[in-house]
Amino acid sequence: MSSNEPRNEPRDEQNVERSNDEPTGLPADDVPAATEPAPAEPAATEPAATTSGIHRPKSTGLATGEAAPGVPKKDPILVIDGVTRRFGGLNAVDVEHLEIPRGAITALIGPNGAGKTTLFNLLCGFDRPNSGNWSYDGRQLAGVPSFKVARMGQVRTFQLTKALSLLTVLENMKLGARDQTGERFWTSLLPFVWRGREREIEQKARELLARFKLDTKEKDFAASLSGGQRKLLEMARALMCDPQLVMLDEPMAGVNPALTQSLLGHILELKDAGTTVLFVEHDMHMVRHIADWVVVMAEGRVVAEGPPDEVMTDPAVVDAYLGSHQDVDLGVVTGRIEGELNTSAINLLEEIEEVREESAEGGDATAGADARDEASDTGPEASGTDAKGGRS
Ligand SMILES: Nc1ncnc2c1ncn2[C@@H]1O[C@H](COP(=O)(O)OP(=O)(O)OP(=O)(O)O)[C@@H](O)[C@H]1O
Numbered sequence: 001m002s003s004n005e006p007r008n009e010p011r012d013e014q015n016v017e018r019s020n021d022e023p024t025g026l027p028a029d030d031v032p033a034a035t036e037p038a039p040a041e042p043a044a045t046e047p048a049a050t051t052s053g054i055h056r057p058k059s060t061g062l063a064t065g066e067a068a069p070g071v072p073k074k075d076p077i078l079v080i081d082g083v084t085r086r087f088g089g090l091n092a093v094d095v096e097h098l099e100i101p102r103g104a105i106t107a108l109i110g111p112n113g114a115g116k117t118t119l120f121n122l123l124c125g126f127d128r129p130n131s132g133n134w135s136y137d138g139r140q141l142a143g144v145p146s147f148k149v150a151r152m153g154q155v156r157t158f159q160l161t162k163a164l165s166l167l168t169v170l171e172n173m174k175l176g177a178r179d180q181t182g183e184r185f186w187t188s189l190l191p192f193v194w195r196g197r198e199r200e201i202e203q204k205a206r207e208l209l210a211r212f213k214l215d216t217k218e219k220d221f222a223a224s225l226s227g228g229q230r231k232l233l234e235m236a237r238a239l240m241c242d243p244q245l246v247m248l249d250e251p252m253a254g255v256n257p258a259l260t261q262s263l264l265g266h267i268l269e270l271k272d273a274g275t276t277v278l279f280v281e282h283d284m285h286m287v288r289h290i291a292d293w294v295v296v297m298a299e300g301r302v303v304a305e306g307p308p309d310e311v312m313t314d315p316a317v318v319d320a321y322l323g324s325h326q327d328v329d330l331g332v333v334t335g336r337i338e339g340e341l342n343t344s345a346i347n348l349l350e351e352i353e354e355v356r357e358e359s360a361e362g363g364d365a366t367a368g369a370d371a372r373d374e375a376s377d378t379g380p381e382a383s384g385t386d387a388k389g390g391r392s
């Protein structure tokens, strides 16, 4: 593991190592070539965010009904039914029904441990569910190994990057290509058969590296790249096989702010090119900025979905994800840090005071302190958000 990798991801399972036949989660040769990326449905658009001055309309009208968990989409690329994954007694994933709209950018959000990465692992064939089915572009994927899933046009990147450190940047890119004729035993003996394909692959790799501003690094070992550059390399490599669906697990985590903007731009460009994007992200500004649709997971389940502005102001989502006192600086409330009390903080103090009074009447002198602790536990640090909590 590189020291550049994000530090908020301690578990090994996030990092399922691939076997030799799936070194990058990208294609092998025995699967029919995926069709060209389908053009995005002509989705309705509304004026929305701009990135680097470029106007980016958001796709709207993606669902067929009211925004609610499991709502059918007009043109889903991924349809998930009854997918569960248990680890011992823990239901890490328990998704009843979920559809991902084609040609749009969908954000999958939820607190740490909600099951987002586990769901990615299942959908891409890196892990097996206890039950359930899902289809990609109308084809059942349950039981299909990861390298075939990638060959079919559904690729993913990892929360912790998977660049092969002792290969050069260009070599890493070439691993992402499909139809590598030179890898087959008999054709490998006939250089005139594979050299042409090899040249095509190199050209494509160089074009993508240039697009991701990594072209000057092509001869460097991947190990020498920064965490942000590795994220870019992983995304660029994923595009080597012309995917229709790109799944990005925390593409911004650990990325230097200077590179964040370019990653954002690349994700928007993918949508422009008709590629569907499903990404996991904790940065709510980014989600609000680029997502057309947001799916919220908590404790393995989908608890809400809908357009970003609707979903992210839903009190149930705020409670599940951010904690009910997410905008309260608990340091100020408890008096450990000097600062002004906002309305939420005042409300919280009043709640605490009420509980204190009730408990004093009931003769339980410790209840007030318990209430204070409980209030702290629902605060930002307890819920794993980046909001400034005051506990030190
Ligand atoms: N291989 C495993 N063995 C045991 N428990 C696991 C395994 N993989 C995941 N889990 C557990 O499943 C739950 C969901 O984990 P997962 O990594 O999918 O969450 P996540 O939503 O991606 O969280 P984060 O935002 O922190 O990345 C967690 O409680 C985690 O500890």
Ligand SMILES: [Mg+2]
Pocket (backbone or CB within 6 Å): 014, 116, 117, 118, 159
């Ligand atoms: Mg995760």
